[in-house]
Every structure is written in structure tokens, then in C-alpha cells.
Amino acid sequence: MASPGRTPRRRGRREGEPVSRDVVLAAAKSRFAADGYEKTTLRAVATDARVDPAMVLYLFGSKQELFRESLRLIIDPAVLVAALQGPEADGDPDVGARMVRTYLGVWEAPETGDSMRAMLASATSNTDAREAFRSFMQSYVLAAVSEVLGGGSEARLRASLAGSSLVGVAMLRYLMSVPPLSELPADDVVRLVAPAVTRYLTADADELGLPT
Structure with missing residues (x-):
């Protein structure tokens, strides 16, 4: 019991301790x-x-910047870059399969899945959250992926096209739970979506019809 006339100190960070x-x-x-x-x-x-x-x-x-930066705890651009750069992580030689499997893993892992659902839902319903999510995708995810692809406007467009496939899958499968996509095993989703992602990332520019 605290002594009379003394207020118990709040437990937590000690005064003067650096804030992390x-x-x-x-x-x-x-x-x-x-x-x-x-x-x-x-x-x-x-x-x-x-x-x-x-x-x-x-x-x-601001809260918007805090939201943007906290997204990095859920989608680590370095993990996506590792999936792009080689098959060492899972032995899969196909770049699209590695990317899709890595991305689905973020949504299906207990420690990140709920956060992804909540944050993407916020980005679709709140202007500030949407701007923060857009900035995160541009500044971190697309920038990191396009650099691996060689940099420049073409690489950024390729990264955006691949990203559109991944975000679309996430919206229908995890956020809106639209069957049959929401009911498929993850391995089937990888098999079905990977060819499109691989094509966006690796196909000849003329075949894709990319602007010159």
C-alpha cells in the first residue's frame, strides 16, 4: 500500500530513458x-x-505518417526483394511464384494477417489512410522492387502491374472473402496467379505492350 499523501508512480518508461x-x-x-x-x-x-x-x-x-511507417512492420520490402533476387528461401525457380507465395504469407501469418486486413480496410475507407498507404507503396515497396528490376520508369511500371495483381487477390480473398478465390488453398492461388506476375516482371517490353 502506498504511503498516505503519496501518489503511486505509473509503471512504464523511466524518466529520461530514451524513447524507441x-x-x-x-x-x-x-x-x-x-x-x-x-x-x-x-x-x-x-x-x-x-x-x-x-x-x-x-x-x-502526424497520425498519417505513423500509419505509413507502421506498415513497414507488416510488409517488409526487404522480404519482397529477397523473393525477387533468388530461390534460396523456398527453392522455387519461378520469380512470380516466389513473390505470390511471399505476399500470401504476410496475409496468412497470425502475427500480420489481422493487421493487414485492418490497414487495407482503413485505406479503402479513409482519405488520410489511403494517402499513407499509397505513399508507403510508392516510397518503399515499389521503389525497392523496381530497383531490383533495374530501376527507371519501365521497372516501376512492371512493379506496379505485378502489385495490382497481388493487391487485387488480397482484396477479394482476404478483405472481402469472395468465393471461390477465398476458399482455394494458398498453393492453388500461387499456381494460378504466379504466371501473370512472372509475365509482368520478366516478359519482353514489346510483348507486354509497355509504352516507349
Whole structure:
């Protein structure tokens, strides 16, 4: 029992202890997954991370930026780059199959699937969340993938086309649960979608009809 006249100290980060961006991002990821973008507040994230709300604002500037950065905890561009660069991870020689399998793995893993559903749902219903998601895709995912493809406008277009297939599958399979796509085993989805992704990433520019 606390002594009379003394207020018990709140347990958490000690005064003067450095604030970790990773701790705040982890708290934000969980909060966005639980409450969605609109209902999540910087104060709630600060409470979860046991920091002052002003520190969250100082570190990230806005809720939109916090949302964008927390997406990196779910979709790591480095993982997609690794899938592009070689078959070492799963032994699959087909680049499209590696990309689709890696992407589906993000949606189906317990630690990331719920967050992906909540964040994509937010991006389709809230203007600020949509802008943050768009910026994340452009600045991190498409930039990383297009660099592996050689960089430049053609590589970025190829990455965007491949991404459109993956996001479309995610929308119908995981967010809207539209059968029969939502009911197929993941291996079947990989087999069916991979050829299109491979074509976008590797086919001759003239065959694809890419603008010159």
C-alpha cells in the first residue's frame, strides 16, 4: 500500500530513458489493427507505448505518417526483394511464384494477417489512410522492387502491374472473402496467379505492350 499523501508512480518508461521508435511503431501497429485508422488516436498509441503523446507527435509528425511507417512492420520490402533476387528461401525457380507465395504469407501469418486486413480496410475507407498507404507503396515497396528490376520508369511500371495483381487477390480473398478465390488453398492461388506476375516482371517490353 502506498504511503498516505503519496501518489503511486505509473509503471512504464523511466524518466529520461530514451524513447524507441520501434516501441511506438509496435504499439501503433497493434492499435491500428484493433481499432482501425479513424478510431486510433496518438494519445492511445502513446498510452500503449508508455510515452508522452507529444513524443509520438515529435517522432512521426502526424497520425498519417505513423500509419505509413507502421506498415513497414507488416510488409517488409526487404522480404519482397529477397523473393525477387533468388530461390534460396523456398527453392522455387519461378520469380512470380516466389513473390505470390511471399505476399500470401504476410496475409496468412497470425502475427500480420489481422493487421493487414485492418490497414487495407482503413485505406479503402479513409482519405488520410489511403494517402499513407499509397505513399508507403510508392516510397518503399515499389521503389525497392523496381530497383531490383533495374530501376527507371519501365521497372516501376512492371512493379506496379505485378502489385495490382497481388493487391487485387488480397482484396477479394482476404478483405472481402469472395468465393471461390477465398476458399482455394494458398498453393492453388500461387499456381494460378504466379504466371501473370512472372509475365509482368520478366516478359519482353514489346510483348507486354509497355509504352516507349
